[in-house]
Amino acid sequence: xxxxxxxxxxxxxxxxxxxxxxxxxxxxxxxxxxxxxxxxxxxxxxxxxxxxxxxxxxxxxxxxxxxxxxxxxxxxxxxxxxxxxxxxxxxxxxxxxxxxxxxxxxxxxxxxxx
Amino acid sequence: xxxxxxxxxxxxxxxxxxxxxxxxxxxxxxxxxxxxxxxxxxxxxxxxxxxxxxxxxxxxxxxxxxxxxxxxxxxxxxxxxxxxxxxxxxxxxxxxxxxxxxxxxxxxxxxx
Numbered sequence: 001x002x003x004x005x006x007x008x009x010x011x012x013x014x015x016x017x018x019x020x021x022x023x024x025x026x027x028x029x030x031x032x033x034x035x036x037x038x039x040x041x042x043x044x045x046x047x048x049x050x051x052x053x054x055x056x057x058x059x060x061x062x063x064x065x066x067x068x069x070x071x072x073x074x075x076x077x078x079x080x081x082x083x084x085x086x087x088x089x090x091x092x093x094x095x096x097x098x099x100x101x102x103x104x105x106x107x108x109x110x111x112x113x114x
Numbered sequence: 115x116x117x118x119x120x121x122x123x124x125x126x127x128x129x130x131x132x133x134x135x136x137x138x139x140x141x142x143x144x145x146x147x148x149x150x151x152x153x154x155x156x157x158x159x160x161x162x163x164x165x166x167x168x169x170x171x172x173x174x175x176x177x178x179x180x181x182x183x184x185x186x187x188x189x190x191x192x193x194x195x196x197x198x199x200x201x202x203x204x205x206x207x208x209x210x211x212x213x214x215x216x217x218x219x220x221x222x223x224x225x226x
Contacts, residue, residue, distance in 0.1 A: 009154070035215075045204065045217035091156060101147070101172060102206075102215055104157035 004094050006105035013082045014113050020067075021077045021108045023092030029053075031097040034068065034075045039089040039107075048090070051075065053097075082112045117141075120205050120218035127225050133192040135221050137205030143216075144209060146188035148172075148180060151202040151220070163188055195225045 003026045013019035025034070036048040051059045051068050058066050063083075067076045079086055092105040121136040139146065145164050149157040149172075159172030161180040169180050177199060181189045188207075192199055205218040 004156075006156075043202070043220045045206075047214050050214070093157075101159055101162050101170070103159065103173075104149075106154055106156035 004092055004103050004105040006090075006092055006108050008108045009106070010109045010111070012111040012113055013079075015084060016081055018078060018080045019082055019110065021079075021090050021092075021110065023075045023077070023105055025073050025075065025092070025094045027073070027094065027096070029096050033095045033097070034066075035093040035095070035102070036064070036066070036075075036077045037091045037093060037104075038086075039091065040085075040087070045091075049077065079110075084112050084114060086110065087112045118205055118207050118216050118218040120203075120221050122221050123219065125221055125223045127192075127195050127223065129196060129225060131192075131195050131225075133195045133223070133225075135190040135192075135203055135205075135223070137188045137190070137207075137218055138186050139188075139207040139216070140186065141207060141209070141216065142185065143207040144185075145207060146182065147206040147208075147215070148178075148188065148190045149204045149206065150174070151204055157204060160190065197225050199223065200225045 005024045032053045034051045038046045038048050049061045049064050063080045065078045089107045091107045093102050095102040118139045127133050147162040148160040151157050158174050160178050163169045163182040179191045203221045206215050208215040
């Protein structure tokens with residue numbers, strides 16, 4: 001089974017600064033999808049960004065971008081200009097192509113300080 | 115607004131009780147999932163279903179069963195609840211593997 005590792009249980013950043021959350025994964029597949037989800041205190045999981053493994057270009061969504069290193073099996077999330085509303089748990093997730101299940105990491109609790 | 119709805123936000127049950135967690139989606143999605151979320155462990159897949167009456171075990175199916183009689187509804191069943199099943203349970207659904215997975219708001223289950 002695929003595994004997803006987030007090595008940073010907790011992180012903090014000052015408002016308006018940049019922070020990077022780490023994620024590594026283990027798979028023998030060549031085609032798959034990677035995701036970052038955000039879970040604020042409301043508990044609602046929100047998709048932040050998605051990366052398709054066959055695409056070399058790193059995905060970006062406004063202040064959120066990823067550094068996808070396929071050979072290293074690394075998928076980090078960079079949050080620029082951090083805002084107080086970014087305070088949440090962040091989960092990295094992996095999903096094989098043409099497969100229905102999704103695997104998650106243990107999560108990183110991010111706190112943005114004013 | 116499209117959504118995944120879990121019937122209870124909080125639930126308290128006794129050891130040995132049979133527990134049903136219900137999940138309904140209104141997006142005509144084929145795939146539905148049940149996860150449990152525990153601190154330090156993230157989300158772990160219990161079961162998923164890719165079609166009506168079809169199911170597959172995830173990573174931690176022991177002590178759980180599921181039912182999907184209709185496309186929009188996916189139920190998680192704890193046949194005899196135990197204290198180690200105290201957890202947050204999240205239901206989710208998606209159309210295809212590459213598509214966005216949408217989550218419910220979770221059910222915090224406490225087994226006493």
